[in-house]
Structures are given as C-alpha cells and as structure tokens.
Amino acid sequence: MAETYPKETPNTVNRYKHQATYDVSTIHTIVNTTPVLHVSFVPDPSTPVPVVLPMIGQIGHYPSDHEPHCYLHGYVSSRLMNLAASPPGIPLCVAATKLDGLVLTLTPNTHNYNYRSAILHGHGTIVDNDEEKLWAMQLVTNSVVPARYENTRVPPDNAEMQSTRILKMRIESASGKVREGIPEDERKDMKREDVLDSVWTGVIPVYERLEEPVGGPYNRVKEVPEHVRRFVDGENARRWTYAVEAVRKPAPVKRVKKENDEG
Amino acid sequence: MAETYPKETPNTVNRYKHQATYDVSTIHTIVNTTPVLHVSFVPDPSTPVPVVLPMIGQIGHYPSDHEPHCYLHGYVSSRLMNLAASPPGIPLCVAATKLDGLVLTLTPNTHNYNYRSAILHGHGTIVDNDEEKLWAMQLVTNSVVPARYENTRVPPDNAEMQSTRILKMRIESASGKVREGIPEDERKDMKREDVLDSVWTGVIPVYERLEEPVGGPYNRVKEVPEHVRRFVDGENARRWTYAVEAVRKPAPVKRVKKENDEG
Incomplete structure (x- = not known):
C-alpha cells in the first residue's frame, strides 16, 4: 500500500496547508486512537441534508482484502442498512479529532487549539460475512481496551452475531491536520509593548x-x-506526554492568509 | 422558548429510547461544553456525498433574535460560503459528543460507553452584521476559556473582522442521548458462575x-x-466529579432490543 493518500478532491486541504498531512500511518493512528468517530451520511439521496452519528471505529486490514478498511460499529438504522446493503454502498465521511491543548495568544483571532484531526471519504457497506464480522468485533472491542475481547465471555452467540451490525468503509481518500507547538501571534501585536506586558500567552x-x-x-x-x-x-502516561511535549515544539510555519480558496 | 425540542423526524431517537433526551437545557449544555463540534454538510447538492469538519461552536441567544442559534467558527471554504450566502442557507448537522467512561461488562456485545451526545439539525447562514459577528466572536472565545476575550487585545481590527467567518445555524430540531451508570449485562450471562467468577466488570x-x-x-x-x-x-474538579459520579448511578432501564426500527 502507498505511504501517502493522493492529494485529490475532495480530501485536499487548502487551508493552513503546512498543517496538512496525507501520510497513511499518521491518519490511521489518529483514527485508531480516537474513542468516538463522527460519521456522516445523507439519509435521503434526493435532498442534501446530512446526518452525523457518533460511532466506534477502527481501521484494520482483513487478511483476504487488498487494503485496510475502516470498520464502524454503532446504531445502524434500517434506512442506513438499506442504503449500505449493496455495492458500492453509501457515501460516508468519517472524522476523528483529538484535542491536545488550548493555545492562548495575544488577541482572539490568533487563539488556536493544538489538535490532531483526520477525515476519511469513501463508501460503506454492511459486513455480511460472519468470519469477517467476528474479526471486526474483536478489532473494535480491543480498540477500547487492548486484550479485552479475549478476557470476556466469547465467542458471541448466534443472537449476538445477528444483532451486531458492522459498517465497512472503503477509504477512497483521506487527509489529516496536526497543529502542535507554542503560541503564534502576528507582527502587529508582537510590536505592541502594552499588549505584550499585559496579556498572558501560553498553552x-x-x-x-x-x-x-x-x-x-x-x-x-x-x-x-x-x-x-x-x-x-x-x-x-502516553497521552500526558504527548499533550505536554506538543506545547514545547516550535510554532508551525506562518500560515498563509487566503480565506477564499477552496476547502 | 419551549423547554423541550419537538420529537419529530429527523431528530427522533428510536434506538435506546430510554437514553434519549429532548430537553433544551441538557442539549445546549452538551453542545456548549464540547470543545470541538463536528459539522456536516453536502458540498454539491446534486450528489449525496457529505463532508464533516471539526469546528468550535456555541449556542447563544443574540439579543435581537427570537431564539438561540448555534454559532460556528472554523474554516469556511468559498464553496460553503456560497451555499450559506442567502436564506434559508445550507442544511447542516452538528454533533457534540463527550466520553465519560468505558463500561466493561461480561461479554463484548454489552460493553458500552458512558457518554453525553447531542445532534442539531438546521440551516446555516454566514453572519454578515458586524455587531452580531463581534458578539459571536466574544461568545466563542469565552467558551474556550471564560473571560479570555476581555483579557486579550480587543477589539478585533478591520482586517480581523473581514477575515473571520461565523456560521449561524437555526436549530430546527435537536436530540440528545445520555448513558451513565454501572455495567449492565444480559440474564444469560448473569446466570453463568464461570463467567461471573472470571470476568472483571466495572467502569x-x-x-x-x-x-x-x-x-x-x-x-x-x-x-x-x-x-x-x-x-x-x-x-x-467539575469534569472529574461528573465522570466519577456517573459510574455510581444505577444502570439505565433495560434496553429494548429492536434492531430494525427507524433511526
């Protein structure tokens, strides 16, 4: 598999480009360490009204597949079931966001978050193969607490297999954004002694x-x-270290001020 | 304003109904204490392909309005700008989710999260009135850290006013879900001494x-x-207390097993 996702519409990040990433491993790690993913779809294809649902998910590579997919577990309504029933499935967008810090600067407009976010685009179908469903149930359970699956009453019985719905999403494009580091202000405020003397800046x-x-x-x-x-x-220990170390990194390269580019 | 949102499509919660809430104050609190909201829209109304973006937002009541709206701050592409330019604006769905605990039970299927989530449906337009924009900038900044706005270099200058885009969403329907409490298992596993003796359950x-x-x-x-x-x-102190106290509450009423109802 390629090490980066292609930079194509609809996943191209045009805002704060220096914070963008298309690195497969970075994007997969953000998704796989986010306990709640936000999954969007359009319930009625004839009207452009989206729905967002919180779901639990993991990107994993099922042995007989050519590439990793994103497996999503949560409430699957019969409406979503029908839309996802047959290939290519339903268009989905999955977002994973991790907040790492509040970046307090001299003026409201330069305030920021330290964060890691990933967006996946693709189509989702329902997993109907029991072997793959079992594999995905284990993947998702162990993403909540590693080794939890094998430390509980398993395997799922027939009723549990029947009632569990897993959405499998083909990742057709993806992008990520990472902001870390110290506060960053604009030259006009960095020149004002009165502002520098009175406003606390930090993370x-x-x-x-x-x-x-x-x-x-x-x-x-x-x-x-x-x-x-x-x-x-x-x-x-890991999460504390990431959040605290993110503060000490250099500020990102100066952002490009272009409000009207396409996103 | 009414104290509950109406139970109408598309916001009716049909899954785990006992966890559902339409209480205005509960829903607004969930949204207003969530540092990152996930906002979904359909960039091309002719294809049912949604996008989800992480944004900062707050529900607030602008003095001259009849009701509160959800103000969203984040990257607004020119595509989104155009769609939101004129009334009634662009259909949006906003999701806010807070994770409060990992609920570990006897078997993978009964594992759960303690969480609070809210979903808002409505249309969004761009705020073009400078007075309201300034008000919303203050609302959003102070949602990150209370009183931060007045402790920084304000007011925003002309360039900052120009470059800031605020989406204002009319809340046409909304719903929430809250799960708190102790683990909950099914009778079939609660009767198995071998399972009860070997699987740790807790939050x-x-x-x-x-x-x-x-x-x-x-x-x-x-x-x-x-x-x-x-x-x-x-x-x-507040967050710690909520997460720890949520554990000690009674389990929710037994959930209704109906996979095929509409969601």
Missing part, C-alpha cells in the same frame, strides 16, 4: 485522562486485571 | 483533563492570570 495542555477503574455491583474479580491496569497506566 | 471513568498551563516563549506576564487559573482548577 494549556489537554488530554483524555482515564481515572481509577471502579468495579461494578456484580463484579466478583477482586483485583483490577492486568490488561485493564496496563492500559490505564500506559495510556495516561 | 473506567474518562474526562478531558487540563494540565498545568505553560507560558510561551514571548510571554512576559509572570503569574498565570486568575481567569486561566480559575478555569483550569474549576473545570478539572
């Missing part, structure tokens, strides 16, 4: 923290198991 | 934590200012 790092696991009312396993403990401790 | 609370603010390289203000300090400490 508030942000990360999604996992708190101490709390056993439920019918839990009989006394110790928090190793796969949960390792996940909580490892993720917190 | 990992999750919240978006704000780390210690880091002054940037041209910052001259020695102390982190009061408005930033108060925000970081207050938000962390």
